[in-house]
Amino acid sequence: MSKIKHARLILQSFINSGYKAYVVGGAVRDLMLGITHSDIDICTNAQPKEILGIAAKQGWKTELVGAAFGSVMVIVDGKPYDVTTFRRExxxxxxxxxxxxxxxxLLEEDLARRDFTINTLCLDVYGDLIDLFGGLNDLRMGIIKSVGDPHLRFAEDALRMFRAARFSAQLGFAMDKAIFPAMVANLYRVRGLSVERVRNEIEKTLLTKYAGRGLNLMLTSGLLNQECRSREANSDIYVPIMPELSHLYELPQNSRYHHLDTWRHVINAVETIPQKLTLRWAALLHDIAKGCAGIRGTNEYGEPTDHGHDKAGALMASVMLKRLKVDRIVAERVTWLIANHMHGPQPEIKSVVKWLRRRSKEFSQFEQFKEAVEELFQLYRADGLATRHKLNCRFNDLEELVFSVLSALPFFPAQLAIKGGDIAAKIGAGPQVGKIQKNFLERIQCGQLENTIDALENALESQLKRSISTKKITQSQ
Incomplete structure (x- = not known):
């Protein structure tokens, strides 16, 4: 049974018990737009205890996810539905x-407390639409409009300003003219938001189709220049969100290579790169150090340059991502991508092998390394497409060569045809095993040795004989 059919079943159970109930919010909005929505919210005039009782009669499991706010999670066939009591706040x-x-x-009072008109749409058990605040027309017009006065809505809940940016990015909608000034007037309220909530909205925005719209609104309104609350060692401190991005706005670049200023270049790269969190963060922050003191300079023609912005940018990004409490694994990959986004190999085998060998040392497993290289080439591509010259005509050839070498040659001991335990059985355990594995890898990469059991066992035997011979000579002296 589909989730919408389950939702109708829930609605009917409340109606049969003498209550009102409606599907509300994002699920209805997306249904009107022909978009599949995974989460379905239901509102009802039944209070939490009554919601629990109705669910129990139906044999449905429940979880109290926000009892103080009238919210109960009802689980039907393993699928969760957030059922919330009509409320005033x-x-x-x-x-x-x-x-x-x-x-x-009343239903109207409950809807009046919500953020935007497009999120106030309801469906009853018969599938009829209830539109008390003009949400359907705003949906048709592609406009994000607040329910009532946006100054009041943002003053109540400052996260709504980030949500406005996110919905614009998610849906590709324009902002009602009253939204922007209301955001600017309520920036001071951002300080009370938790860093986790702010980061979540930024990351949701990054992963949208029109991420540039949302990010641009966050930047130009001043949202990214604010501080938010971070819980550290049982006390609150206040941390900047991302003021480091502000200087990129209208920052010029060398016009021989770039037709966009730095901020528009970054936004273009973000929207071009695949919708994966590590890639979107990397695209957003890859040029963060451009224009900074000690990085921005001029060449002999008086054109702007930013030598070293990759390494400096990686350090800046590491600090930013840590204070925003971005997942550690994501943050580490992002900083690696930024640090390496200016350093591709020459399109010939020796250069590629040397380039891969050097970068493989920063990883412990082949799969991690391969994924990182794949992501790096996606960043190369998005960065290149956002420049005046688009991409070097040999880029595709280089990419093909890199992954051909990566597939053909080993770069980690685990990829060798002979296991470390087999080597240790012949020469004894210890650091010498790792040295031999490193030697084998380098010889295979240089074409001096094949990665087969026979070839590696013969090479090991030869090395043992040389070691014994050297030992005898030393003893005789």
Whole structure:
């Protein structure tokens, strides 16, 4: 049974018990747009205890995910549905959570507390649309408009400003003219948001089709220049979000190679690269050090240069991603990509082998290394497509050569045809095993040795004989 059919089943169970219930929010919005929506939210005038009782009668499992806010997770056939009681809210100093919640509201009162009109659309059990705030027209017009006064909505919950940017990026919608000034007026409220919530909205925005729209709004409104709250050692500190991006706006580049300023170049790269978190972060931050003191200079023609922006940018990105509490594995890969995005090999085998050997030393497993190289070439491609000359005409040949070599040659001991344990059985365990494996790898990469069991066993025997011979000569002296 599909999720929407399950949702109708839930609605009917509430109606049979004498309550009202509707599918509401993003699922309805996306249904109107012909987009598949995985999460389905339901609103009802039944209170949490009553929701639990109705679910129990149906044999459905439940979880209290936000009882104070009237929210119960109802699980039907293993699929979760967020069922929330109609409510009114009052906000205070907290930048995201209401200080007072009252149940027993009417549907119109419940919808009036929501963020944007396109998220107030409801469907009843018969599939009829309920549109109390003009959300359908705004959906047709492609506009993000607040429910009521945007100043009040953003003052209540500062995260809504980041959500506005995210929805614009996700749907490709324009902003109602009242949104931007309301965001600027309420920037001070961002300080009370947790760094985790802010980062989540930024990452959701990064992964959208029109990420540039959302990122541009976050930058030009001043959202990225604000501080937010980070919990460290049982106390709150305030950390900058991403003010380092601001100087890229309208920052000129060498016009011989670039037709876009640095910020527009970055945005172009973000939207060109595949929608994967490591890649989107890398594209956003790959030129972060351009224009910085000690990096920005001029060449003999008076044109701007940014020598060393890759290494400096990797250090800057590492600091930024750590304070935003980005997943450690993601952050490490992003900084590696930024540090290496200016250093590809020449399109000939010796150069490629040397380039791969040098970079493989930063990884412990082949699969990790292969994935990193694949991502690096995706960054090369997105970066190149955002320049005046697009891509070097030999780029595809280089990419093909790199992955051909990567498939043909071993770069890690685990890829050798002979195991470390077999080597240790003949020469004894210890650091000498690693030295022999390194020697075998280099000889195979140089074409001096084949990666077969017979060839490596013969090479090992020869090395043992040489070692014994050398030992005898030394003893005789």
């Amino acid at each position: 009052e906000y205070g100093e907290d930048s995201h959570r209401p200080t007072k919640v009252e149940f027993g509201a």
